[in-house]
Amino acid sequence: MNKLFTQTLLAMAVATAAVGTAAAKDLVFVSWGGAYTASQQKAYHEPWMAMNPDIKIVNDDSGGGALAKLRAMQEAGNLTWDLIDMTASDAIIACDEGLAMEIDHDTMLAPAPDGTPASKDFGDMIVSPCYIPQIVYSTTFGYRTDLVGDTPPTSINDVFDLEKYPGKRSLEKRPINNFEWALLADGVAPDQIYEVLGTDEGVERALAKLDTIKDQVVWWEKGAQTPQLLADGEVVMGSTYNGRLFSVIEEEKQPIAMLWDWQVFDLDGWVVPVGGKNEADVLEYLRFATDTQRLADQAKFISYGPARASSAPMVGKHAVLGIDMGPHMPTAPDNAKNTLLYNYEFWADNLDDMNEKFQAWLAQ
Amino acid sequence: MSTTVESIAAEQMVTADGIPLKVSLARARRRARNRALLLVAPLFLFIFVTFFIPIFSMLFRSVENELVGETLHRTVPLLQNWDESGDAIPGEEVFAALVQDFAEAQETKTAGRPGRRLNYEKPGFSSLFRKTARKAEKLEPPYKEAMIKISKDWGDIEYWRVLKRESGKYTKAYYLSALDFSYDPEGNIVKNPGEESIYIKLFWRTLWMSMLITVLCLVLAYPISYLLSTLPARSSNLLLILVLLPFWTSLLVRTSAWIAILQQEGVINDFLVFLGFLTDDGRLAMIHNQVGTIVAMVHVLLPFMVLPLYSVMKTIPPSYLRAARSLGANPFTAFVRVYMPNTVAGIGAGGILVFIIAIGYYITPALVGGQSGTLISNLIAYHLEASLNWGLAAALGAILLGGVLVLYLLYDKVVGIDNMKLG
Numbered sequence: 001m002n003k004l005f006t007q008t009l010l011a012m013a014v015a016t017a018a019v020g021t022a023a024a025k026d027l028v029f030v031s032w033g034g035a036y037t038a039s040q041q042k043a044y045h046e047p048w049m050a051m052n053p054d055i056k057i058v059n060d061d062s063g064g065g066a067l068a069k070l071r072a073m074q075e076a077g078n079l080t081w082d083l084i085d086m087t088a089s090d091a092i093i094a095c096d097e098g099l100a101m102e103i104d105h106d107t108m109l110a111p112a113p114d115g116t117p118a119s120k121d122f123g124d125m126i127v128s129p130c131y132i133p134q135i136v137y138s139t140t141f142g143y144r145t146d147l148v149g150d151t152p153p154t155s156i157n158d159v160f161d162l163e164k165y166p167g168k169r170s171l172e173k174r175p176i177n178n179f180e181w182a183l184l185a186d187g188v189a190p191d192q193i194y195e196v197l198g199t200d201e202g203v204e205r206a207l208a209k210l211d212t213i214k215d216q217v218v219w220w221e222k223g224a225q226t227p228q229l230l231a232d233g234e235v236v237m238g239s240t241y242n243g244r245l246f247s248v249i250e251e252e253k254q255p256i257a258m259l260w261d262w263q264v265f266d267l268d269g270w271v272v273p274v275g276g277k278n279e280a281d282v283l284e285y286l287r288f289a290t291d292t293q294r295l296a297d298q299a300k301f302i303s304y305g306p307a308r309a310s311s312a313p314m315v316g317k318h319a320v321l322g323i324d325m326g327p328h329m330p331t332a333p334d335n336a337k338n339t340l341l342y343n344y345e346f347w348a349d350n351l352d353d354m355n356e357k358f359q360a361w362l363a364q
Numbered sequence: 365m366s367t368t369v370e371s372i373a374a375e376q377m378v379t380a381d382g383i384p385l386k387v388s389l390a391r392a393r394r395r396a397r398n399r400a401l402l403l404v405a406p407l408f409l410f411i412f413v414t415f416f417i418p419i420f421s422m423l424f425r426s427v428e429n430e431l432v433g434e435t436l437h438r439t440v441p442l443l444q445n446w447d448e449s450g451d452a453i454p455g456e457e458v459f460a461a462l463v464q465d466f467a468e469a470q471e472t473k474t475a476g477r478p479g480r481r482l483n484y485e486k487p488g489f490s491s492l493f494r495k496t497a498r499k500a501e502k503l504e505p506p507y508k509e510a511m512i513k514i515s516k517d518w519g520d521i522e523y524w525r526v527l528k529r530e531s532g533k534y535t536k537a538y539y540l541s542a543l544d545f546s547y548d549p550e551g552n553i554v555k556n557p558g559e560e561s562i563y564i565k566l567f568w569r570t571l572w573m574s575m576l577i578t579v580l581c582l583v584l585a586y587p588i589s590y591l592l593s594t595l596p597a598r599s600s601n602l603l604l605i606l607v608l609l610p611f612w613t614s615l616l617v618r619t620s621a622w623i624a625i626l627q628q629e630g631v632i633n634d635f636l637v638f639l640g641f642l643t644d645d646g647r648l649a650m651i652h653n654q655v656g657t658i659v660a661m662v663h664v665l666l667p668f669m670v671l672p673l674y675s676v677m678k679t680i681p682p683s684y685l686r687a688a689r690s691l692g693a694n695p696f697t698a699f700v701r702v703y704m705p706n707t708v709a710g711i712g713a714g715g716i717l718v719f720i721i722a723i724g725y726y727i728t729p730a731l732v733g734g735q736s737g738t739l740i741s742n743l744i745a746y747h748l749e750a751s752l753n754w755g756l757a758a759a760l761g762a763i764l765l766g767g768v769l770v771l772y773l774l775y776d777k778v779v780g781i782d783n784m785k786l787g
Contacts, residue, residue: 064749065749067749067750067752068748068749068750068752071752093480093752095476096475096476096477096479096480096490096494097476097477097480097752098473098474098476098477102473168628173735217735218652218734219652219734219735221730232627232629232630233629234627234628234629345491348483348490348491349483349487349488349489349490349491350487350488351751352483352484352487352751352753353487354487355751356560356562357560359562359743360559360560360561360562361559362735362738363562363565363566363569363735363738364559
């Protein structure tokens, strides 16, 4: 009896140990889905899983609502995510709210091939101590080449010019970017935009400028809407993320072209949620997936610029289309003649207030 | 003689084990009741745990405000002695406490949340708190000057007034925002100017659009349900499947289909241009506005009206109408005076179902609503997901819930909730 008991225990212990080593571990990574997650899968996840055969990366496409879900999960004490892809402004909020872990970039991430520490290589892109930037993307305009006549639009003023370019435009349903563009088109000097916008008169001025085209605006909330509206000919021009425009122009061959004037740069990157169950694995992954080569690799699959300075010269050709990706990067010199960088500090303070004004203006 | 025996027997009637019948019966009934209660107990518990607790804990956020007082636990008690109606900012003592609080908050990484909380009241608090927390540890007295050197906002009395006002355990600020009120720089509650008010406008819009959608659903569903209930089973089953088929289709697919149909380069516009009713430049705008929201929502919610109507109409014997006709009513009178009153239960059920779903709807208006078709629920979703202002979202939700309950009571008074039949 006693012997049988011991044997059973022993067998169980062996079985548990066997299961413990053989069972694959799942890491849940949250990102935006679609072409973007696919590019991460190819450039980061697959090579890393090949090196770590016992770990499986599971993609969760809840990108847009990640901040709210992360907060709800942490309040409930049941975090099921290991790593989250966020825009920089969301990452700043997550860091403020204590939802994301602070990162020591130099010790946790790989240095550049020439030995430059990560914090230098990423430079100003590290907009929050919790943030590990991956890509630079831009919000910019696309227009229908067949609906604008012989003189295609070249400047942000053309978006607000209904006489020269009649027809609908699509703009994002939030004040960010639209206020800046409105003020630029209204003649405010680029370096004074936030000074002007910080006053009530400045906000009124931006809204008054937007008022001139309000009847002709379709407001979008999801990045896929403008490409669809352009492809359907519902709008003449519209703002969206440059990668979405790249895919509708180069992959779907629609009669659409880019209007890069005053594109607004923004960042996308990783944050590690506080209290994740697989922190050690995640940090190991991050060290690999955010090194110089891996960030450059992502640009083979999507037209977003790598966030490391050292990755830029390594950007090559598109993996499927075979076209040179350099000229399609928002950071390419020809595209980046006039650019704004998303003003994180300003919008962190003013978004709630200005959004109320913007929504009230919309509801009028 | 025999009557006396019976009455005595009734009084002393006992069961086999000698307990009076009355007691024994009562005991049996109590046991049955307890058993019934035990049967529903899991349901009660389930509803309590999954419905009441989450909803009320969420709604509680609309008044809860412990964050600021918790983080600045040295500063807040000292602030109570400061007179905010004057024009002097607090003294060195308060600043010293503030520096300590911030140094502690920096260590525990808790300075961000109260900063964001106060930023809802006054833009600027968010970066002020972040900046101050980063530098608080290294500050040297006099703290007042040192803090104002970090940011001149600390020398601005308006920030101090907001800080004092929102340092209590509870706040009414969320409800004020949700009803389009705000504080002026002196701390008085004022109504937002017309062009800056959103929520009241959207509450009204949500209300009338939901009512319109309910009425449209009723007008469309009534003939369909009548047809379904009068056709022979074979063909009515087929039609019922046609009603249910969209019901089983993904909501997003149906909404996207409406975009394809209604948009300016869409099927209807193309057809009208082809027929020559419209010029190519004069295409109708039927989506990304109220029309789009109403059309798509009526379509999505139609089955909720058809099904209760159908199930009620099915039970009305055709002989009623025949009797009315044979008593001299013309077909119209017979239908209006005899048939329709019999369907009130279905109209009530369908109406309340569609209305209550419509008033909280947000996916369809978000996709096809544009600026004029946005409903209050879209803003609730925005504050939950994007701005993370859960307090305001909870206040808006509580007001919406309150409004629906008032309408429900009104409905009960006018129509009577017992007259409702869900199927």
